[in-house]
Amino acid sequence: MQTLPTRLSARLTGAQFxxxxxxxxxARHLSFTLAAEELCLTPSAVSHRIARLERALSLRLFERLTRRIRLTAEGERLYRLIQGVVENLEEALQPDSTASVSGALTLYARPSITQCxxxxxxxxxxxxxxxxxxDIRTGNEAVDFRARHIDLALLYGDGEFPGLASHLLMTEQVAPVCxxxxxxxxxxxxxxxRLDQCTLLHDALAWEHAAFxxxxxxxxxxxxxQLPSAGLTFDRADLCALAASNHAGVAMGRQRLVQPLLDQGLLILPLGGFEPTAGQGYYLVHAPREPLPLRVKVMVEWLQACAAVVGG
Structure with a gap:
């Protein structure tokens, strides 16, 4: 069976581009309708273009389901190939100096670390x-790098991100705060x-698949x-800290998020100092690709430099 690059090289025309x-x-949207909106075409025109490409390549690229589409294995391969070609072209056209690197970059991050x-x-x-x-986007849901066109994510967790490349950016320490x-x-x-007489403040989405x-x-x-059963639940760690600073209860404070509130005297450590977490930290996560586009590389290096600063 011929590989995709060979098939493409034999059939590339202006129309096929x-x-x-x-x-x-x-493929990025997994929707002909959304693709039509972006390209200023009708969904029918998008469908016809895809069909012509499939005929030219003798490949089925999408499975057409009742209310959605999904890529076939060959479609996934072609999509990854096109992504790599575009990124390599962008890289080749960049000037040698990183000071003048340009382009759009989308960073997805958890809300608490973004704000704090x-x-x-x-x-x-x-x-x-x-x-x-x-472009900074925040949320707690699982990251879909393709559908949301995300270049890089900053996530809190244990480093297990199946199918993705991850690099520890910085560790974290925790302690009760109020x-x-x-x-x-x-x-x-x-x-x-005395904690069993207190209201505990919970980050219910501390990391992916974590219990509340x-x-x-x-x-x-x-x-x-022994912990009390009563408590208040949030979907952001910084909201737990804010509630604690306003006398609502006791939060499990992450040092990198709550240190400014401690410095201002709005929070204290009633039960002792911070302690390292059990394998939890902040990770930079991206789709597996090598080399990284220059704009992503400089963002990664800048974030690493920030994290390396004492007290950063």
Whole structure:
């Protein structure tokens, strides 16, 4: 059976270049309708272009299901090939100096680390790389790099991201945090046994597939503490910290998120200092590809430099 590059080289025409572009957009969206909107075509025109490409290649690229489409194995191979060609072309056209690197870059990150750590540092990145158009997207759902056209993700977890490349950016430490008034009102200072009289604040989406109280349960097992059943649940760690600073209860504070609130005296560590997490950290995650596009490479290196700063 011929490989995709051989099939393509035998049949490339101006019309097929247009068909390949249409295929790439449809594959990214997994929708002929969304591809039509992006390309200013009708869904029927998109479908016809894909059909012509399939006939020319003697391959079936999409499975047409009742309300959606999905790529076949050959379609996945062709899509990866086109992505690689486009990225290599963009790389080749970039100037040698990283200072003038340009292009659009989409970074997906968890909301808490974005607000508390990333956003305060972005002015430096923009000053260093003014020609990069940076699009920051946040959320807690699983990352779909193809459908959402994401270049890089900053995620909290244990480093297990099947099918993706991941690199540890920085580790994390945790400790219970609350306001001084709350600790004094509940007699919590240096008294972990008093936690069962407190309201616990939970980040229910601490990492992918985590139980709603996973962070607290880990800490409680290590310290042999009985936890109360009552609590407040959020989908962001920074909201837990904000609620704690406003006397709503005790949160499991991640140091990189809550240190500014501790420095301001809005939070305290009623039960002792921070302790390393059990394998949890912040990871840079991307689709497996080598080499990385230059715009992504400079973002990775900049984030690593930020994380390497003492207290960063």
């Amino acid at each position: 247009a068909n390949l572009h249409t295929f790439a957009v449809a 750590w990333l956003v305060p540092r972005l002015a430096d990145f923009q000053q260093r790389y003014p020609q990069i158009s940076l 306001s001084r008034a709350y600790a004094e009102r509940h007699g919590l200072l240096d008294a972990p046994d 109280d996973a962070e607290w349960q880990r800490w409680a097992r290590q310290h042999r503490v």
